[in-house]
Every structure is written in structure tokens, then in C-alpha cells.
Amino acid sequence: MAAPVDPREVQSLQTYLNQYTQQAEVYSRQLGMMEEGIREANASIETLKALAEAGEAPVFMPIGGGLNIRATIIQPDEVFVSIGSDIIVQKTNEGAISYLQDRIKEMEATAKNLTEVLQKIDAQVKDIQKRLEQLYRQAQAEQQGAGSL
Structure with missing residues (x-):
């Protein structure tokens, strides 16, 4: 017969589960910010390319509020x-595109690392959930066994 369920183990596992879940949420938000940054940088690159081709042609400039x-x-x-840090440098159109491409590479590397960390956390969460389910089933069996005495 297995040892009785230790409530301290259950409580400890639940605490770990909560901590890992919170960590996953933080990393997910960071990953979302990286993905948004990549989209924004790519859009800026396309805009810079279009401006270079258009020359001094009129453009629509967003000023906020859908205007x-x-x-x-x-x-x-x-x-x-x-x-x-409030530092602005002047670059050529091509220099700015190159700068953005470098930033995209950095953000992609960070996103890859965040994804790997999230996968590890997910695996740990699944292991903890599996152990908690085992403990709950064991506790139910103990209660049913005690009730039949």
C-alpha cells in the first residue's frame, strides 16, 4: 500500500504550479512584445523602401486617432x-533599413530563447499537474477505503 498523501507535498506542488504559470505569463507577454517589435520593424522597412522609390511624392502621415x-x-x-536614452542619430535610408534588419535579428534571437524557456516551463507544468492528479486520485482512494471500514 502506498504512503498516505502528504498535504505539504500537494501544497508545495500547487505553489510551484502557480509560480510556473506566472512565469509563463510573463515570458508570453515578452514574446508578444518581441513579435510586435518584429512586425513594426518590418513595416518600417517597407515604408522606408516605398519612400525611397517615391522620392518627394506626397504621402499620408498618420497623426493618431485614425487621422x-x-x-x-x-x-x-x-x-x-x-x-x-533620448538619443537620435541621423542615418541614410539604407542605413536605417540595415539598423532595423539588425534589430529584427536580435528580436528573433530573443524570441527564440523565450520560446525555448516557455517550452521548458510548459513541460514542468505538465509534470506537476500529472503528479497532482496522481495525488488527488490517491487521496480519493484513501477516502473511499476509509469509508468502507
């Missing part, structure tokens, strides 16, 4: 890139 104004890009080869 756009017609604007003319006077120097489509001058791009100002925010590199963090």
Missing part, C-alpha cells in the same frame, strides 16, 4: 533613428 494628413517628404534619404 492622417497629406505631407511631402522633402529628404526621403534622411532618417532619424532613436537609439535609446
Whole structure:
């Protein structure tokens, strides 16, 4: 006969399960931010390419709230890139595209790492859930056995 279910083990496993679930949520949000950053960078690359081809043609510039104004890009080869800490550097159109492509590679690598971590957490969560199910079944069997005495 198996040893009786230790409530401390059940409580400990539930605590671990909650912690892993919270970690997974944090990593999932980070992964979502990476994916959004990649989409945004790709859209910016396409916009920069279109501007380079269009030259000084008028464009619609979004100003927020679903509003756009017609604007003319006077120097489509001058791009100002925010590199963090309120620092902005001027790059050529091609330089900005190259910068964005490098950022995409970095974000893809980070996303890959986050995905791997999430897979490990998922495996741990499944192991804990399996053990908890075993303990619950064992506890039910113990209760039924005690009730038949």
C-alpha cells in the first residue's frame, strides 16, 4: 500500500504550479512584445523602401486617432533613428533599413530563447499537474477505503 498523501507535498506542488504559470505569463507577454517589435520593424522597412522609390511624392502621415494628413517628404534619404536614452542619430535610408534588419535579428534571437524557456516551463507544468492528479486520485482512494471500514 502506498504512503498516505502528504498535504505539504500537494501544497508545495500547487505553489510551484502557480509560480510556473506566472512565469509563463510573463515570458508570453515578452514574446508578444518581441513579435510586435518584429512586425513594426518590418513595416518600417517597407515604408522606408516605398519612400525611397517615391522620392518627394506626397504621402499620408498618420497623426493618431485614425487621422492622417497629406505631407511631402522633402529628404526621403534622411532618417532619424532613436537609439535609446533620448538619443537620435541621423542615418541614410539604407542605413536605417540595415539598423532595423539588425534589430529584427536580435528580436528573433530573443524570441527564440523565450520560446525555448516557455517550452521548458510548459513541460514542468505538465509534470506537476500529472503528479497532482496522481495525488488527488490517491487521496480519493484513501477516502473511499476509509469509508468502507
